[in-house]
Amino acid sequence: MPLTLDYCHTRLAFGEDxxxxxxxxxxxxxxxxxxxxxxxxx
Structure with missing residues (x-):
């Protein structure tokens, strides 16, 4: 099933993440x- 991304929040990852x-x-x-x-x- 094809999907569309409507909203995405990102931030920088640090350390173990x-x-x-x-x-x-x-x-x-x-x-x-x-x-x-x-x-x-x-």
């Missing part, structure tokens, strides 16, 4: 042969 999110995204992206970057220097 940031590391957990990075690990999850790195794992998911690896399946597609892509990488995760934290910012313009990454």
């Amino acid at each position: 940031r590391e957990w999110i990075r690990e999850q995204l790195t794992t998911a992206c690896a399946e597609f042969g892509t990488t995760v970057a934290d910012g313009p220097d990454d």
Whole structure:
């Protein structure tokens, strides 16, 4: 079923939250042969 996102609130993650999110995204992206970057220097 296709979905549409109507509203999304975001904020910067710090500490353990940031590391957990990075690990999850790195794992998911690896399946597609892509990488995760934290910012313009990454």
